[in-house]
Amino acid sequence: MSLLNANGLTVIRSGTTILQEAGLSLADGEIVGLIGPNGAGKTTLLRCLVNLINPDRGGVHLNGRPVTALSRPEIAREVAYLAQNAGVHWPMSVERIVGLGRLPHSSTFRGLGRRDWTVIERVLEETDIVHLRDRQALTLSGGERIRMLLASALAVEAPILLADEPISGLDPGHQLQIMQLLKDLARRGRSVVVVLHDLTLALRYCDRIVLMAEGRVVADDEAAGVLTEERLARVYGIEAQILGDGGSRIVVPIGPAQPPARPSEAPTGKRSA
Amino acid sequence: MSSSSSHPISGPPLLADLPLLAGLAVLVAVLAGASLMIGEVAVPISGLFADGDSTAAIIMQEIRLPRVLLALAIGGTLGLAGAALQGLLRNPLAEPGIIGASSSAALGAVIVLYFGLFNLFPLALPLAAIAGAVIAIALLFALAGRDPSVLTLILAGIALSSLAGALISLAINLSPDALSASEIVFWLLGSLKDRSMDHFYLSLPFMAAGALLLLTSGRALDALTLGEDMASTLGFDLKRVRVQLIAGTALAVGAGVAVAGVVGFVGLVVPHLLRPFVGHEPRRLLLASTFGGAALLLAADIGVRLIPTNVEMKPGVLTALVGAPFFLFLIFKVRRSMA
Numbered sequence: 001m002s003l004l005n006a007n008g009l010t011v012i013r014s015g016t017t018i019l020q021e022a023g024l025s026l027a028d029g030e031i032v033g034l035i036g037p038n039g040a041g042k043t044t045l046l047r048c049l050v051n052l053i054n055p056d057r058g059g060v061h062l063n064g065r066p067v068t069a070l071s072r073p074e075i076a077r078e079v080a081y082l083a084q085n086a087g088v089h090w091p092m093s094v095e096r097i098v099g100l101g102r103l104p105h106s107s108t109f110r111g112l113g114r115r116d117w118t119v120i121e122r123v124l125e126e127t128d129i130v131h132l133r134d135r136q137a138l139t140l141s142g143g144e145r146i147r148m149l150l151a152s153a154l155a156v157e158a159p160i161l162l163a164d165e166p167i168s169g170l171d172p173g174h175q176l177q178i179m180q181l182l183k184d185l186a187r188r189g190r191s192v193v194v195v196l197h198d199l200t201l202a203l204r205y206c207d208r209i210v211l212m213a214e215g216r217v218v219a220d221d222e223a224a225g226v227l228t229e230e231r232l233a234r235v236y237g238i239e240a241q242i243l244g245d246g247g248s249r250i251v252v253p254i255g256p257a258q259p260p261a262r263p264s265e266a267p268t269g270k271r272s273a
Numbered sequence: 274m275s276s277s278s279s280h281p282i283s284g285p286p287l288l289a290d291l292p293l294l295a296g297l298a299v300l301v302a303v304l305a306g307a308s309l310m311i312g313e314v315a316v317p318i319s320g321l322f323a324d325g326d327s328t329a330a331i332i333m334q335e336i337r338l339p340r341v342l343l344a345l346a347i348g349g350t351l352g353l354a355g356a357a358l359q360g361l362l363r364n365p366l367a368e369p370g371i372i373g374a375s376s377s378a379a380l381g382a383v384i385v386l387y388f389g390l391f392n393l394f395p396l397a398l399p400l401a402a403i404a405g406a407v408i409a410i411a412l413l414f415a416l417a418g419r420d421p422s423v424l425t426l427i428l429a430g431i432a433l434s435s436l437a438g439a440l441i442s443l444a445i446n447l448s449p450d451a452l453s454a455s456e457i458v459f460w461l462l463g464s465l466k467d468r469s470m471d472h473f474y475l476s477l478p479f480m481a482a483g484a485l486l487l488l489t490s491g492r493a494l495d496a497l498t499l500g501e502d503m504a505s506t507l508g509f510d511l512k513r514v515r516v517q518l519i520a521g522t523a524l525a526v527g528a529g530v531a532v533a534g535v536v537g538f539v540g541l542v543v544p545h546l547l548r549p550f551v552g553h554e555p556r557r558l559l560l561a562s563t564f565g566g567a568a569l570l571l572a573a574d575i576g577v578r579l580i581p582t583n584v585e586m587k588p589g590v591l592t593a594l595v596g597a598p599f600f601l602f603l604i605f606k607v608r609r610s611m612a
Contacts, residue, residue: 050506076508083502089363090498090553103496104508108489111289152499156507 003028003191004079004160008058009048011041011215018044019055020215026160026193031186033206033223034195037236040212042195043084046162049193050081076104080156084164084195086149088137094148095120095133101155119155126181127151128174142169150178154185161185164195179205199240199251203227211235224249233257290557293550297564301345304571308341309333311578340465342473344570344588347465347533350480350525352566353559355540356547357487360494360555361518362423365548366603369540372426373413373433374406374523378530379461380437381405386457387444399475399531406527409433410520421515423501463534463589465574476528483525484563486517491556498555536589538596539566545603 004026011019019041026032034042047053049060051067060067062078080101088097101123102116112120124130127147132140140148150166163182167175175198182192183205196202202209202223209226211219213235219226232240232251239254309318312332320329321338354369361367369375381401385391391398414421416429441461448454493514496504505511529536543565544558551557570588573595577586 047502052502052505072505072510073508076506079506081503081506083500083506086500086503088498089500090548090555092498092553096552096554097498100495100499100507103492106492108492149499 004049004060004062006045006049006058006060009045009055009060010057011044011048011053011055018215019048021058022212022215022217023058024049024193024210024217024220026191028191029186029189030207031183031192031194031205033202033209034193034212035197035199035202035209036212036218041215042212043164044215045212046081046164046193046195049162050079051075073104076156076158078158079160079162080153080158082150082153082161082163082166088145088149091136091138093133094129094135094137094140095124097137097148098123098129098133098151098155101152104156104158119157123151123154126154128177143171143174146170147174147178159190161190161192163192165197166194167201168197175201199227199232200249203242203249203251204247227251290551290561293547293561294564297561297568300568301564301571304568304575305341305345308344308571308575309337311575312337335469336467339468339470339473340574341571342470343465343468343476343533344574345567346473346477346480347529347536348539348570349563349567350484350529351536351539352543352562352564352569353484353487354522354525355542355566356544356555356558356562357490357494357518358522358540359544360497360558361490361515362427363497363500365545365607366541366600368538369522369526370434370535370537372430372519372522373409373437374526375530375535376434376437376441377409378402378406378527379535380440381408382460382531382534383441383444383457386460387448387453396471396475399472399528402531403476403479403527405437406523406530409437409527410523413519414516421512423515426515426519459587460534462587463530463536464587465533466585468532472532476532479524479528479531483521483523483528486521487525488559488563490514490518490521491559494555494559534587534589536570536592538592538600539569542592542596542599543569545599 004024006025007023009019009022010017022041022045024032024045034045036042044053048055051060051070054068062070062075067075098120099112099116102112102119105116106112124133127150129144129147129151132144132148137145137148146166146169150163153161153163161182167178170178179201182194186192186207194206206223208221209219209223210217211226211231218235219231227242229240229242232238237257239257241252241254243250243252306318309321314332316329316332318333320327320333323330351369355367358367358369358371359365379402381404382398385398385401390401413426413429413433416432417425445454445457448457493504493509496507496509499507501511544562547561547565548558551561569592573588573591576591577588580586
């Protein structure tokens with residue numbers, strides 16, 4: 001049975017349809033890449049999954065129950081969420097920010113206990129920020145900050161992790177490290193949805209890819225099946241080549257698709273697949 | 274490799290700040306003692322426990338004790354409300370006055386003064402002020418809608434504040450004579466002088482209820498460090514958190530204004546001074562700011578009695594005189610760090 005199941009999600013805001021009949025299901029132990037051009041509705045879909053947005057139509061079920069019927073703490077213990085462009089508002093230390101991920105397991109009169117610190121230590125190591133633990137969070141570089149925020153999402157230890165562009169702005173080494181970490185989490189039985197713009201990494205690390213365009217899910221299949229040169233041309237408006245085979249395939253964008261679309265409206269034009 | 278390093282901060286959150294809180298508590302105790310001892314006549318502190326009608330007992334128990342207790346309670350709740358609101362709004366320049374509670378409470382009191390209703394029964398004035406704060410909060414949520422964002426709350430609060438301010442000005446404007454106008458103005462300046470234990474007992478339940486609402490919101494304030502989306506997904510119902518914090522502030526601050534008039538800047542300055550000592554963590558700041566606010570208002574109330582002026586200064590004037598330059602300093606600091 002799938003842990004998380006969204007069906008027919010339609011979100012209309014100020015007359016604009018942001019999501020149209022979008023759906024996604026997530027099973028135990030899989031890592032799903034959510035890809036698509038800017039403005040395709042990826043973030044809106046993720047926000048629906050954690051009940052941050054109430055869709056106009058359609059619904060989300062978590063472990064068989066509608067998310068709207070679950071309390072915030074109940075959702076928090078099941079689903080960890082890393083928002084895109086999440087920021088930090090006070091100059092707290094890195095380890096205390098990471099410790100915020102333990103809030104779903106705390107109570108008003110209890111601070112961080114021994115078990116919490118064990119988890120914090122582990123996620124600091126996993127995201128390679130042990131050396132930054134005493135640094136003031138506002139002084140981190142963009143990449144360091146993303147790793148810190150990912151660490152706090154990991155510290156929740158929820159069965160499901162939804163990460164909105166967790167590797168944008170990271171150097172290649174840390175991109176690979178974080179993707180490997182997410183994949184390892186999935187291998188250990190957790191379920192991960194990760195929004196990505198790097199198609200090669202999506203192809204290499206994700207069990208499944210969900211491709212979105214203009215608010216719809218246009219493809220949802222095992223990774224290699226989704227990313228075809230023909231589909232990239234249609235959805236992203238680019239001419240791309242997929243080279244290599246097996247685990248070492250790469251996606252190389254060559255240029256705008258024919259006929260050339262103007263950069264400002266690259267993905268628009270045709271209705272979905 | 275896990276958990277090999279030792280961490281001082283584990284267990285109950287209170288424990289980590291024990292040295293700081295103990296230090297602040299000692300400061301509060303010393304200031305409270307000093308405040309009891311300072312006055313026009315020298316009275317031994319034993320008067321506090323003496324019974325009967327001795328002068329010492331009357332001065333201590335009926336004049337100075339309510340003054341000290343009110344400074345403690347009002348300063349404490351102002352510091353606490355400031356820390357909580359700065360955490361909610363994630364803005365170091367936020368202040369309890371920003372949501373309109375203090376000016377609305379003042380308006381309630383001014384209405385009583387203007388119409389001379391205080392002759393009806395002695396506690397009419399503080400009760401009207403508390404009612405003013407409660408009505409303001411109800412209006413605030415009505416204005417801000419069902420799912421208020423922080424921005425609409427602030428805007429609605431500013432609108433309410435301005436309206437209350439305008440109505441207060443109107444009352445002063447329309448006062449039949451200079452005496453009743455100056456009565457209103459003097460009350461607005463805020464004072465802890467000539468308050469009785471009845472004032473303290475009347476305001477205490479509201480302040481205690483407000484403080485409880487604010488003190489128990491610490492985890493949500495910590496979560497809000499990462500923004501509203503992340504706080505929600507960490508398990509906090511932000512709609513409820515906002516109601517809890519705004520209502521707590523209104524109760525605490527409204528009750529304070531009701532008995533002592535408007536005391537500004539305590540809620541702004543205290544959280545600032547203490548934030549570095551608690552690692553900038555919103556939850557740990559709450560209790561520390563409560564102690565700090567109590568200490569600051571006690572000190573201001575001692576200051577107005579020590580500074581030689583013809584007419585005794587009002588503590589609200591002193592806190593504003595010290596607070597406003599501090600506020601400017603903060604703006605410069607923020608500007609520098611943003612440059």
